[in-house]
């Protein structure tokens with residue numbers, strides 16, 4: 001499956017093992033690649049939308065994505081269980097991210 005943002009991704013051509021790390025391994029190398037990625041928000045939204053439980057997406061681990069999702073619900077940007085696609089700009093305005 002080709003992700004809708006894959007063509008512009010910083011990780012394109014990277015070793016996917018950096019992004020799907022084993023317990024205890026550092027997420028820093030993957031996060032460093034994500035840091036300047038111009039599709040970071042789309043990637044994060046996609047991972048939250050499809051409830052990705054493995055890997056670094058949008059520069060965040062699954063724990064960080066769950067926290068981000070809870071924060072979106074807490075500030076009223078997202079209903080529990082609702083889609084986040086298309087609300088990135090609104091979320092950024094609210095959370096300042």
Ligand code: SF4
Nearest residue numbers: 009011034037043058
């Ligand atoms: S944010 Fe990270 S994982 Fe997502 S597309 Fe960009 S480089 Fe790849």
